Amino acid sequence: MVKCEAVSKWFGRLQVLQDINLEVVAGEVLVIIGPSGSGKSTLLRCINALEPIQKGKIWVDGESIHDTPPNKRHLVRRKVGMVFQQFNLFQNKTALQNITISPIHVLHLNRLDAEEKGRKLLEKVGLPEKADAYPAELSGGQQQRVAIARALALDPKLMLFDEPTSALDPEMIKEVLDVMKDLATTGMTMIVVTHEMGFAREVADRIIFIDGGMVIEESVPESFFTAPQQERTKTFLSKIL
Amino acid sequence: MEFILRELFDPLVWQNSIIGYLRVFETGLLNTLTISAQSLVLAFVIGILVGVMRVSKGCLVNGIARAYVEAIRNTPLLVQLIIFYFGLGPLFGNNQTIPLVLGLGLFTGAYVAEIVRAGIQSVARGQMEAALSVGMTNTQAMSLIILPQAVRRILPALAGQFISLIKDSSLVSVFGFAELTHAASRVTAATFRALVPNVFVAIVYFVIAYTLSQGVSMIERRTARSGQV
Ligand SMILES: Nc1ncnc2c1ncn2[C@@H]1O[C@H](COP(=O)(O)OP(=O)(O)O)[C@@H](O)[C@H]1O
Numbered sequence A: 001m002v003k004c005e006a007v008s009k010w011f012g013r014l015q016v017l018q019d020i021n022l023e024v025v026a027g028e029v030l031v032i033i034g035p036s037g038s039g040k041s042t043l044l045r046c047i048n049a050l051e052p053i054q055k056g057k058i059w060v061d062g063e064s065i066h067d068t069p070p071n072k073r074h075l076v077r078r079k080v081g082m083v084f085q086q087f088n089l090f091q092n093k094t095a096l097q098n099i100t101i102s103p104i105h106v107l108h109l110n111r112l113d114a115e116e117k118g119r120k121l122l123e124k125v126g127l128p129e130k131a132d133a134y135p136a137e138l139s140g141g142q143q144q145r146v147a148i149a150r151a152l153a154l155d156p157k158l159m160l161f162d163e164p165t166s167a168l169d170p171e172m173i174k175e176v177l178d179v180m181k182d183l184a185t186t187g188m189t190m191i192v193v194t195h196e197m198g199f200a201r202e203v204a205d206r207i208i209f210i211d212g213g214m215v216i217e218e219s220v221p222e223s224f225f226t227a228p229q230q231e232r233t234k235t236f237l238s239k240i241l
Numbered sequence B: 001m002e003f004i005l006r007e008l009f010d011p012l013v014w015q016n017s018i019i020g021y022l023r024v025f026e027t028g029l030l031n032t033l034t035i036s037a038q039s040l041v042l043a044f045v046i047g048i049l050v051g052v053m054r055v056s057k058g059c060l061v062n063g064i065a066r067a068y069v070e071a072i073r074n075t076p077l078l079v080q081l082i083i084f085y086f087g088l089g090p091l092f093g094n095n096q097t098i099p100l101v102l103g104l105g106l107f108t109g110a111y112v113a114e115i116v117r118a119g120i121q122s123v124a125r126g127q128m129e130a131a132l133s134v135g136m137t138n139t140q141a142m143s144l145i146i147l148p149q150a151v152r153r154i155l156p157a158l159a160g161q162f163i164s165l166i167k168d169s170s171l172v173s174v175f176g177f178a179e180l181t182h183a184a185s186r187v188t189a190a191t192f193r194a195l196v197p198n199v200f201v202a203i204v205y206f207v208i209a210y211t212l213s214q215g216v217s218m219i220e221r222r223t224a225r226s227g228q229v
């Protein structure tokens, strides 16, 4: 589903991704952890072509997204849903409009069908009664659940989550994680950047640890937490567990 | 001093130089509103276009937009109007309005462009990324998400600019365009009294400008919920 081949990226002279090789197969849940500033968000944004890369290749569903001309990239992005740390709901649209705007304008679905689907998605994330609320009227947890519904509205083949619960009050984290767990059980391919180790243990098929823009360690959850191989992973885990 | 006050509050002067010339002021007011509205439409179109160009990553597009904005903002409006009216006037045959509307529209457009640019930049980058991430093109992201929010945010600044435009339009009286200020000059010439007709005209400008700014405050309050006009 996703394949990164020797991906490197620089911001000016600062190299933030170094030779990243990564493959995620359909239906897999990959969790990425790593200290702040290690390049996790940048990697996700490169997979979605929100940032250009300087070396390597990234395939999404068989298409090399950075070789796609800029005016065609939105076609590849339609297959990829993204959920941001700061939710980034469209502030000028209601919850339902946030979900339907893209099906209507991008997929040219008719309004009624799009709204019906939008309401189903709101139900799926547990917010059927908030259809007409504006983002500013929703709590953080509610906003993030609407954002997940928005990302799902294009029937993506892959979902990217960039620290979806880091900006939430503790009591709202569970409601968002629950929605993500449900999604994982439906067989969605997911790449999740998170510090929620409980979630990683329970849901991840594989975990990678990134530091300094490099993949330091990669393994299945049990061995990752109980028997990390690399010193840097051990240090990091001892700090957060 | 006393003589000025006496003139200002003399009913007979008002009778002779205002009531007697109401038709002239009426035409003037209508022309002021018309030329301002026409220039406003032009300025809005130019402002959005150039404002979007100013945030583009293309150096040439950005450079052209910047050159225009700087050229306009660093020269006097009256000189610009003279260039349009006398310099480019022959291009428009003997139509007096077109060069003046162009001049006022291009002038205000440069300021609107800077307001639009600031507005776009104030709508967080996250909104653009979210729009792209749900498969929108750049153009769709701009027109569906960024601009509607930017316009709402810049509404007060835009309103201020448009109020300035109405006041600036008084300069076209210099070219004999029969708008409100020109009406006052004509009455002054006919009655040999400058004070009352011009005070009257100032009051009319004030009423228009004040009404507009109150109207915009009302729109602002009504659109607070959605953050979009
Ligand atoms: N737009 C940008 N311009 C310049 N440097 C950036 C930009 N975005 C991120 N960086 C830098 O790239 C590095 C990785 O950032 P990021 O991917 O956000 O890390 P993480 O998500 O792991 O915390 C950091 O050093 C950050 O300062």
Ligand SMILES: [Mg+2]
Pocket: A040, A041, A042, A162, A163
């Ligand atoms: Mg990050």
